[in-house]
Amino acid sequence: MEAPFIFGKIATDKNFTDREQETAHLVNNFESLINTIIISPRRWGKSSLVHKAATIAQYEDKQLKICTVDLFNVKTEEQFYTVFARSVIRGTASRWNEAVENAKKFFSRLVPKISIGADPMNEVSIDFDWEEMKRNPDEILDLPERIAQSKGIKVMVCIDEFQNIAEFDDPLFFQRKLRAHWQKHQKVSYCLYGSKRHMMLEVFTDSSMPFYKFGDLFFLNKIDTDHFVPFIIERFSSTGKTISEGACKKIIALADNHPYYVQQLSQLSWLRSSSQCTEEIVIKAHESLVEQLSLLFSNLIETFTFQQVCYLHAVIAGEKAITSSETMHRYHISSATAASRSLKTLIKKDILDSKAGIVSFQDPIFEYWLRHHYYQV
Ligand SMILES: Nc1ncnc2c1ncn2[C@@H]1O[C@H](COP(=O)(O)OP(=O)(O)O)[C@@H](O)[C@H]1O
Numbered sequence: 388m389e390a391p392f393i394f395g396k397i398a399t400d401k402n403f404t405d406r407e408q409e410t411a412h413l414v415n416n417f418e419s420l421i422n423t424i425i426i427s428p429r430r431w432g433k434s435s436l437v438h439k440a441a442t443i444a445q446y447e448d449k450q451l452k453i454c455t456v457d458l459f460n461v462k463t464e465e466q467f468y469t470v471f472a473r474s475v476i477r478g479t480a481s482r483w484n485e486a487v488e489n490a491k492k493f494f495s496r497l498v499p500k501i502s503i504g505a506d507p508m509n510e511v512s513i514d515f516d517w518e519e520m521k522r523n524p525d526e527i528l529d530l531p532e533r534i535a536q537s538k539g540i541k542v543m544v545c546i547d548e549f550q551n552i553a554e555f556d557d558p559l560f561f562q563r564k565l566r567a568h569w570q571k572h573q574k575v576s577y578c579l580y581g582s583k584r585h586m587m588l589e590v591f592t593d594s595s596m597p598f599y600k601f602g603d604l605f606f607l608n609k610i611d612t613d614h615f616v617p618f619i620i621e622r623f624s625s626t627g628k629t630i631s632e633g634a635c636k637k638i639i640a641l642a643d644n645h646p647y648y649v650q651q652l653s654q655l656s657w658l659r660s661s662s663q664c665t666e667e668i669v670i671k672a673h674e675s676l677v678e679q680l681s682l683l684f685s686n687l688i689e690t691f692t693f694q695q696v697c698y699l700h701a702v703i704a705g706e707k708a709i710t711s712s713e714t715m716h717r718y719h720i721s722s723a724t725a726a727s728r729s730l731k732t733l734i735k736k737d738i739l740d741s742k743a744g745i746v747s748f749q750d751p752i753f754e755y756w757l758r759h760h761y762y763q764v
């Protein structure tokens with residue numbers, strides 16, 4: 388029997404719960420061509436939400452085409468242009484031969500190299516010569532607008548893992564170039580989303596940055612317990628198994644409402660239940676999850692400096708005034724400057740999050756592992 392939970396992939400249909408308000412908001416932004424920025428830590432559901440809203444918006448509005456550009460693994464400007472052009476060409480064509488036509492038609496200075504595989508729908512590959520592309524990036528950056536104008540359609544370009552542009556050679560120059568082109572587009576808007584809160588905030592809320600006030604910015608939250616409980620009950624019952632409300636709440640609490648971990652822990656609990664899932668089973672499943680991830684966590688903690696390890700210890704112990712001399716002494720933190728440097732780096736590394744001065748862990752299982760296996764608080 389196939390397990391009724393999904394994690395590490397885009398959640399769709401029956402695997403997707405809640406987010407009604409966010410979905411409606413995003414569908415409206417897509418249909419009205421409003422530039423949008425979404426920020427949340429990784430695995431909280433950005434890609435799934437955008438996918439859902441894109442599906443609805445394209446269904447409701449036949450004039451609208453949505454192109455998704457995934458910057459996962461994109462580390463250079465050259466790769467960016469290539470995946471951008473490919474996604475725009477594929478996303479705006481309804482058939483593969485139309486995509487090939489467009490690839491030829493909409494470039495004048497650039498000459499795309501097109502190759503077609505055995506399954507044309509998924510294997511049309513479009514490449515460019517980098518030297519040529521460097522000289523004519525305008526052709527690529529303006530491609531969606533040219534296609535939209537020519538076909539009389541609206542285009543929304545969704546760019547996933549947008550934080551990766553920070554790794555390009557000259558990110559500021561690159562951002563200026565993007566903004567300069569994109570702000571002139573009439574028939575095209577952009578939805579930019581990513582998980583490095585720190586970097587995304589800097590790019591979109593710092594008044595000296597090119598993307599300052601680029602669009603409607605929102606933070607995606609985790610999913611409420613009230614939504615997750617009926618979801619888990621339904622997923623279990625779809626396979627003929629049952630779960631008590633208490634066991635559901637246990638899953639959600641142990642996963643700290645983190646969407647990915649709620650699904651993963653539900654899956655592990657489901658696998659261990661022959662017919663009825665209880666709290667005891669959930670606790671066992673959670674232990675096995677921590678065990679399964681412990682090697683990864685051990686490797687991760689080895690990449691931290693001694694000061695960072697001390698700082699994390701103080702956070703785990705629930706210390707509020709970490710820079711008081713007594714606390715610093717107790718946890719071997721060398722100075723207030725060292726403490727603030729550790730915090731900054733740990734936020735940059737996506738380990739901690741700081742919201743309104745409250746420091747929290749991004750990964751609830753890592754936090755649990757640190758508390759019970761590493762520091763043994
Ligand atoms: N709306 C949702 N309902 C149920 N589970 C979800 C939802 N959104 C995300 N998830 C869970 O979280 C995982 C990560 O989601 P994803 O959209 O890839 O997050 P992100 O793009 O923020 O990293 C999914 O594989 C799924 O297990």
Ligand SMILES: [Mg+2]
Binds near residue numbers: 430433
């Ligand atoms: Mg994603």
